[in-house]
Amino acid sequence: xxxxxxxxxxxxxxxxxxxxxxAVTDHILPGFAxxxxxxxxxxxxxAADCTPAAVQPAYQAAFxxxxxxxxxxxxxxxxxxxxxxxxxxxxxxxxxxLTALIADPASRDPATFAEVSIAARGxxxxxMLLYDPAFAGYAAGDATCTLVQVVSADxxxxxxALDAAWRDAFAAVLTSAGAPGxxxxxxxxxxxxxxxxxxxxxxTFDADMRLARPLGTFDQPRPRMAEAWRSGRPLRNVxxxxxxxxxxxxxxxxxxLPLTDAAVARVEVAASRIDDPAFQTVTDPQARLLVDVLHxxxxxxxxxxxxxxxxxxxxxxxxxxxxxx
Numbered sequence: 621x622x623x624x625x626x627x628x629x630x631x632x633x634x635x636x637x638x639x640x641x642x643a644v645t646d647h648i649l650p651g652f653a654x655x656x657x658x659x660x661x662x663x664x665x666x667a668a669d670c671t672p673a674a675v676q677p678a679y680q681a682a683f684x685x686x687x688x689x690x691x692x693x694x695x696x697x698x699x700x701x702x703x704x705x706x707x708x709x710x711x712x713x714x715x716x717x718l719t720a721l722i723a724d725p726a727s728r729d730p731a732t733f734a735e736v737s738i739a740a741r742g743x744x745x746x747x748m749l750l751y752d753p754a755f756a757g758y759a760a761g762d763a764t765c766t767l768v769q770v771v772s773a774d775x776x777x778x779x780x781a782l783d784a785a786w787r788d789a790f791a792a793v794l795t796s797a798g799a800p801g802x803x804x805x806x807x808x809x810x811x812x813x814x815x816x817x818x819x820x821x822x823x824t825f826d827a828d829m830r831l832a833r834p835l836g837t838f839d840q841p842r843p844r845m846a847e848a849w850r851s852g853r854p855l856r857n858v859x860x861x862x863x864x865x866x867x868x869x870x871x872x873x874x875x876x877l878p879l880t881d882a883a884v885a886r887v888e889v890a891a892s893r894i895d896d897p898a899f900q901t902v903t904d905p906q907a908r909l910l911v912d913v914l915h916x917x918x919x920x921x922x923x924x925x926x927x928x929x930x931x932x933x934x935x936x937x938x939x940x941x942x943x944x945x
Contacts, residue, residue, distance in 0.1 A: 638872050638933050640811045641795045647871035649791060651688040651864070652783040658685040659772075659779035666772035670765040671758070672750045675772070676851075679746050682775070683853060686743060687860035688867075691822025694814055695793065696785035703738040704778055706745075707847055708829065713739035714748055718755065722763045733774045742778070744848065745771050751850035812872070816935055819868050823922045826861050830854065831915040834899045841908055846899040855897040858914065862887050862921055869925055875932070883917070883924040890914040 658681050665678040686705065693701055706714065717740035721727045727736065739745070749755045749768050758764035794815070797805035805811040834846035834854065846854040866884045869877055894910045901907040929935070 638812045638929075639874060640797065640808065640815060640872070643815055643868060643871040644791050644794050647868050648689065648692065649787055651685075652779075652786050655682070655685040655689060656776075656779040656783040658682040659776040663769075663772045663776035666769045669760070670768045670772075671760055672756045675746075675768060676750055679743075679750055680851070680853075682779075683743055683848070683851075684856075684860060687857060688864045691825065691861060691864065692818050693821070694818060695790035696782055700778065700782045700785070704742045704775065704782070706738050706742055708833065708845065709739060709744065713737065714744060715752070715754065718745060718748060718767070721767055722755075725763070728763075728767055728770050730770050730773055733770050734777070741771060742775055746775070747848050747851050747853075812933070813935065815868070815872060816929065816933075819865055819872070819925065819929075820922055822861060823865050823918060823925070826858050826865075827915055827918045827922070830858050830861070831911065831918060834902055835908065835911055835915060836902075838905070838908070841902040843898075843900045843902050849898045849900060852898045854899045855891055855894055855914075858918065859888065859891050862918060865921065865925070869929055873929055873932070877924075877928045879924040879928050880921065883921040887914065887917045887921060890917045 658678070662675070662678040662682045666675050669675070689697070690701065690705060717737045721736065721740055733741075746768065749764060749771065755764055793802060793804050794811050796802050797811035798807045805814065830847050834841065834843050834849075836842035836845070843849065847857055848854060862884055866877075866880060869880055890910070890913050894907075894914065895901070896907060899911060902911055
């Protein structure tokens with residue numbers, strides 16, 4: 621069950637100073653630039669050789685870079701992230717959309733590809749094309765190989781556009797909060813609240829989606845609901861996402877965060893004890909226990925950040941927008 625956290629309000633003057641500008645300059649903008657660089661490298665790799673063995677390493681590197689900024693869903697990322705990482709896909713739209721694109725050469729036109737369903741775009745489309753046996757048996761020159769090139773080029777274009785939108789426009793909106801003419805953030809507290817919300821919402825997503833979904837229940841675990849399980853990424857995605865939250869937490873504050881750092885270290889220890897990075901062995905009680913421990917450790921990072929940043933800055937947790945109630 622998704623916990624009730626977030627949708628925050630600033631309550632009092634904070635003894636610890638927050639620095640939205642530093643968070644933007646030192647953490648957010650470098651993260652989007654890195655993702656754009658790796659997405660462009662992925663596109664270049666696929667253009668040269670679109671077979672799975674050639675593209676997979678570049679795909680993994682691009683996904684790693686995405687995790688550094690994946691939990692930001694404000695500004696241009698509010699909609700931009702949807703077609704970069706369409707997950708979860710509980711109705712299996714992605715395989716159906718990809719099958720249709722492979723069958724129709726006209727639909728693979730790079731000039732119009734941005735208009736296709738978001739289920740056929742981005743990292744999770746590539747996850748299926750490069751790793752799922754139903755798609756990944758293609759050879760150079762096949763329709764699927766061409767589709768990998770088109771999806772990769774489209775991902776690079778999305779990453780470049782998102783990087784530019786943050787760098788050239790939205791960064792200034794966040795860092796000029798409270799200035800005349802800024803209708804998005806009327807005060808500095810609003811900008812701080814927006815970033816802090818993203819910080820905790822990301823950790824909630826890690827616990828309640830990336831971990832709780834494949835865990836399911838003891839009697840009915842759901843390994844195929846793990847994120848990017850085909851490419852063996854579920855465990856890595858959790859760890860990288862938590863590390864990104866830690867980085868944003870440090871960028872937001874001007875003090876040490878020993879509780880947060882200790883909680884993240886415990887996440888890494890728990891992750892190191894899991895033998896199956898794809899979470900496909902959660903059907904085994906012992907393996908499931910190790911993933912459940914990781915789930916608890918990720919939840920503890922939220923508590924630590926709420927204590928060290930939320931408490932110190934006078935920010936209280938309310939309702940998570942993901943609750944839907």
